[in-house]
Amino acid sequence: MDATMALKHDPRALLRALFEAAVRRAQPAHVLPAWLPAPPRGRTLVLGAGKASAAMAAVVEAVWPAHRPLDGLVVTRYGHTPPGVGGGRITVVEAAHPVPDQAGWDAAQRMLALTQGLTADDLVLCLISGGGSALLPLPLPGLSLADVQAIGRALLLSGASIDEMNTVRKHLSAIQGGRLAAACAPAKVITLAISDVPGDDPAVIASGPTVPDPTTCAEALAIVQRYGIEVPEVVRVAWRSGQWETPKPGDPRLAGAEVHLIATAWDSLCAAAEVARQAGLAAHLLGDDIEGESRTVGQVHAALARSVARRGQPWAGPCVLLSGGETTVTVRGPAGRGGRATEFLLGCALALQGEPRVWALAADTDGIDGSEDNAGAFVTPDTLARARAVGLQPRAYLEAHDAYSLFAALGDLLVTGPTHTNVNDFRALLVL
Template identity: 70%
Template sequence: MPALPDSRLAPRAFLRALYDAAVQRALPGQVLAAHLPPPPHGRTVVVGAGKAGGAMAAALDAAWPAEAPLSGLVVTRYEHVPPAYRARGGRIEVVEAAHPVPDAAGRAAAARIATLVQGLGPDDLVLALVSGGGSALLSLPAPGLTLEDKQAVNRALLLSGASIVEMNCVRKHLSAIKGGRLAALAAPARVCSLLISDVPGDDPGVIASGPTVPDATSCADALAICRRYAIELPPAARAGLESGAFETPKPGDPRFAGHAVELIATPQQSLEAAAALAREAGVEAHVLSDEIEGESREVGKVHAALARAVARRGHPFAKPCVLLSGGETTVTVRTKGGRGGRAGEFLLGCALALQGEPGVHVLAADTDGIDGVESNAGAIVTPDTLARAAAAGLKPAERLDRHDSFPLFEALGDLVVTGPSYTNVNDFRALLIV
């Protein structure tokens, strides 16, 4: 591991090094090859979707025997194809589409992927490369629905404050390819799913809305979620859910017999990698949880309360230490037009609750390198964040109410900008108390 800067003298660099270690642990090039099955007697077809899709395709192409046939198609987010693979190409085609709201390119890619897996036999193998973001990128509307229908529901879900589990329950029931339907189309071929988890609990049925695994949720569940969050459904979507016509394949379905599911990178593994690096530098690290959910600003307040207890009373942990957490928080958008994502919202809530607590520095960022739809992965809060904001005429509380964290942290020079990381194990938060 690289040498860390002294946490007392360079907290920003220290926290950034922890974030980088977390991302490094989840890079497909580091972890994918160990999970590959042997080549089959028949064909090997690669399909996939997600923000890590391009890097997963590149890692698979490099690790798969040169003499073994390999072909397929993977869809990833715009600008998320590793430059080296984009330049040289390979045996697996990688196309790009929109995230978090699906577009026509994603629909076209999903239709091609559905066609690729059909007509295979029992000696053939489908390698499914699945990572976070696949729900939007692999968008093939259920019969009777249009892409515009899917876009409208997706936008409403993103603004509603629904959890990722709830959002993906609705998404899979309005899809012709998610919720296990992709694997069902591939029968009788064997399917091996290689997953990078971006969801609390690492449920394969939630990651990218589970295109290759059976679905335990129901149309009734999807309807209940839409009622809970006042999601307006297009008439065809409501009819399909109410009639059960959009029901997904369930556990026990024989079409999934013999299939394999491999989690090749998870949020917990990335948090543990960051913790190991901190301890190597002589700073005790405590992983709070990799499954934290809830409203981002409220989660920020809770983290701030814990950091204050450590800073003031040495309880429940002694300082110096770093507190680490992951998961996927939510933002219920009440005022449109703000610029910022979950990490920025968490940090503003945390900064306001800390009120300049001495010795507490915080980094929050998304491991895919993009916080929401802005150019940053996240940002950093320091003991003087509120004072510097006041001196610049910025009002953090008002910014938080407008969901407008990005301009504030940009003005303070506190953004964490990494560019696409080519992986995705979701939220990363580190609170350093010295």
């Protein structure tokens, strides 16, 4: 739908148009070809992990010269392989996310095996996107898959930031934290990354398998202690001694490695802002690296939107407020269904208190909010009234971390299916 018509007839349609523009800007087919290097004298090995890796691999296969050597392996989340992709020169494997499984472990072992025998004439093209941390679970010696799964679940429920979670993951892994690039030496390593992390630090994206790691075993130990996460004794011993330290900046095995960010949350927010402006709306970008408790961030966004709607400060309406980043949900006790986006929205709706001029959308750009089937949801001026009219108590759903169920009952979920990219959270508040 044309954005101007959407504004005139359906604020939800406009919000969805903004989200679709953000996702479109981060599509591998749109951003990847310009970053491909020239073929090397030797072989080209493609390795990758993340929710966008299968789509990225498909672009490489389509563009790479048919007469030049090309092979490799990428691993993506179950259901995130685009239709028609697979069976070509690059093998695509699917595995579990956010809690890893045996398929991911097997894929990581195969990936390391493919690096054997590389020479200085070869090129390793690494296709990295969000989700790669869980999709390449190759534990260090002495750890089992069950150990890594238990630590991963505890991290997801702890409220730890993505930087903290990935610091821990890197110091449990035989492939992350720069270890994959080290295994590829002496081949040239070029990483093309789609960023899903606040700040766009390549060492954090997918736990940085091809990037020197500035974090330490001591930091990983401090994080699990801070959040009360139990780890096996073998982990504590290895971390205290520094035995499981990762390759650091200056490591000669990573000296020639290159990393290029080909899509970021900021790029996508700018694309959404342009659609809003074409519809005659001012667009204000609040930031692409907003973190914190999802419900609290929702409350802050609501307070700002109410100020715009009621006082024309700090901006006049009509306008759109856009933001990105990665919020967290700290779960205490049993949890219902939901993810970061829906919890943000329910916190936002409660703080908006039925403000008649404000609509909102929040969604994950990968098309999956947490582990549910929705990308996100919508808030309308009558969200709270409609919920209460059918006997639902919004605050009770928020306290139970069950925002999905409330928005599902109202028919307000945004369901897109996997988008085959991932630049993390997208949030838009429309003030008319």
